[in-house]
Amino acid sequence: MTRRVLLDVTPDRIAAAARRVMARCDELARVTAAPGSIERVYLSPEHARVNRLAAEWMREVGMRSWQDAAGNQMGRIERASDPDPAAPALMLGSHLDTVRDAGRFDGIVGVLMALEVVRLLRLPGESAVGLPFPLEVIAFSDEEGTRFGKALLGSSAVAGTWNDSWWTLTDADGLTLRQAFLEFGLDPGRIGEAARRPDQLVGYLEAHIEQGPELHRSEQPLAVVSSIASARRFQLTVEGEARHAGGTPYDMRRDALLGASEAALAVERICAAEHHIIGTVGQFEAFPGSVNVIPGETVFSLDLRGEFDGERDRVWDAISRELDEIMGRRSLRWNAREIHNAPAVRCAPLLQDVVREGITSTITDTAEEPPVIFSRAGHDGMAIGSIADVGMLFLRNPDGISHHPDEAVSGSDVALGIRALAESVLGLAMDKN
Template sequence: MPLTLQELNAATPEAAAQMLDGLYEHTPWIAAQALAARPFGSLAALKHAMVRVLAQAPREAQVALVRAHPELAGKAMVAQTLTAESTNEQSKAGLTQCTPEEFARIQQLNADYNARFGFPFILAVRGPRGTGLAKQEIIDTFARRLDNPPDFELAEALRNIHRIAEIRLNDKFGVVPQLGNDVWDWQEKLAQHSDPGYAEKGQLTVTYLTDAHRACAQRISHWMHDCGFDEVEIDAVGNVVGRYHPAVAGAKYLLTGSHYDTVRNGGKYDGRLGIFVPMASVRELRRAGRRLPFGVEVVAFAEEEGQRYKATFLGSGALIGDFQPAWLEQKDADGITLRQAMQHAGLCIDDIPKLRRDPARYLGFVEVHIEQGPVLNGLDLPLGIVTSINGSARYVCEMLGMASHAGTTPMDQRRDAATGVAELALYLEKRAARDGDSVATIGQLQVPSGSVNVVPGRCQFSLDLRAPTDAQRDALVADVLAELAAIAARRGLRYTAELSMKASAAPSSAPWQQRWERAVQALGVPLHRMPSGAGHDAMKLHEVMPQAMLFVRGLNGGISHNPLESTTSDDMQLAVDAFTHVLNQIATETP
């Protein structure tokens, strides 16, 4: 019989420790110490209690835990001395049925990894879905992580150990994250559609109104019908809109959703997670035959990334009346105008103005999104509360000095454009760090026609400056531009700085942020508040209605816009549960 939290909470310390035996390989003290935090209201709370215990342990104890684990397809497997849990996990991943070539490759990786780090390679081989990774994915991950810095790799090993423990805990308690699995499966199936030139390479790219993009829209609309939405349509810009009606006609709607287009060679979860999480919640409402005192409108926005055309936020912008007719004449790389693409897709351009929503008919907008960053992953937290979407400013810049011979020009007589920009880059680090939550980046840096033996006379570079509030962003911009001027003057250089983009910050609505916070707390997950450095559809809706976002932890260092972008079905389950909790909160608040 599966364990229950009631049994665990009521057991003696010795009995409770025995119940949790085997979660951490040959290391029972982690679960034993975590039991001091009883009673646990949820498995999530128990999981985080164990995370906290290990985080507070000395480094020596952490390394000892890693070394307590067997190598993948290693000597212990050959000698059949693995624990029952490890045997089950390595078997599910197919590691007990390696070909001679696969076995030899893994043995070499084991040797190289141990030589570099001094502990065995740890990977949760049952994977983010819990059903097992393919052998080639395991080998590829093994090889990739060999290049990690040692401190990062130790942290990554511990994160994988926590994932192993999470899956083992689910097994002990008979818990299956079924809604998280469903969300996972939807995303896997949607990722089967990719643009030509990328699909053949196994890469995911879905740009606005391509065949793959339109196939995604059809799939999402079919799934919305299957989930029980009362109305489903593909609107005049390609948004897929599903409405679940309120209990009483004429009541307001909660607006939610995210985008289904991707960057080139991107990930499966950016945007799409925020479509499928609310879809799962609505499906459960329909299955329960339950109507809320408000409606739920889920929008799969057709375009957010600006990959095919320069018109970004085209899908969410249309909902607030921000669709510029001039955009229709923009051309893609093949010379196809936006107008032609929309006409070819059968969209009615004349109907675009009708998409504008009346804010008075909506309660607000909420969005669930993968974090796209390393913060939650580094903290071993599944969910984060977004306090604000950062305001940003971008500049295209050039530093101008004097090109001269690298061998004959004395150091005190140089006017080196590149070192001027290098000095600015170091200032950016210090200035942004001073705020704590500002960020500043020189993402593009080049010396046109540069040569190894020439002092650079020109250096072209970009500036990307972001902060949670407009005032903080503007102060950052002012300081950086002032320092740029001071560096140029001190070094005898000239410069240009052209503003190429400026976006206002979108602070979360306090009442809506608090609803997310109550939902996360109810799940037993610690609260972590954080700004969003990336832009989201919520920024557009923020212009006309209150908004707030929930972040979901990403794996692999939180990487996004990348094939390695990932999260677990357990974290997705928590996101669905949190979204449903928000719905229930609003239901109790709404007359």
């Protein structure tokens, strides 16, 4: 295997970069709306605080920094030869928002690693890089969709795919997205200014912890991402009849909770029999919710993901047929409202190649090719893929746990990831020269 080592830096510099990333992950974890756990949602005071920190760190590595019209924090450093503010840039980054009771690395480590890559590639004494393109770092503002129930809001704005119907989305307190924009200091009428054109970007590269166990099981620190899962999300409602729990015999019951429970088990059974299809029921609520009343209505969620759109849709059709059978047998009615639909995004072959070469030039103690992994989790690259080629690098996540306080990554793997990401950027630069 050819190993093309392009980055001329000492191991001490890489180790210092990794220590900085780990320390800043800890620092950002202290910016939370929920003492004792990590919670940072879109357009919150915590969002503003981490944007200010990110801006400070961007300026520290020589970047010009600004907050865009959607609340994403941006940084840019020009190329040394022919510095042109209009030149298309290679974008690096990830997101700084979290789910509730989150871990400290999902998204965050990718933003901080990107900043360390800029530090490594910045020319001594200059606010410029010796590359054929400028570098941009983006800290996306709402990948998770925790507050308003719609994921990828920040990256959708950058991709120019913002939907004005989203302005009426509400949070748990009934505050609309439009009102939250205004309270944050953003102008809803200027959201279009966040959009980037395809001719403004060379591509998008993201480092991210794997949100699964494949690297942990194979004892590999890094992987090339081949594609990001297609996803559909539904809110399903099962309707029956609420009646007295003691006075209604079983042959007269139309129990919406039991029908929905059987449906949830059917989702597991159908998806477990498929290759690369994951179905999850994450929310479940019965009404009227009294201990002595048969549930007359149950509402639950379904998150359905697949490597290919066609396979995902075929499984949804199978689930729908199974729900028809279950509800017919139980004299219940059901309906589904689709609340999210995102096609699969395949990482660009060139960017897969430069990430692969970046990993092989970093990990020199093996003759094996780095693993190639399909991402079952969604990422901002799903939105950015509509305007630019996308590439991703995964870092090992012990036990594969994510969206949880036990989420983890080692400093040594971060060091490898920083070097591999920098090598990937340099490899792309060679291709563009």
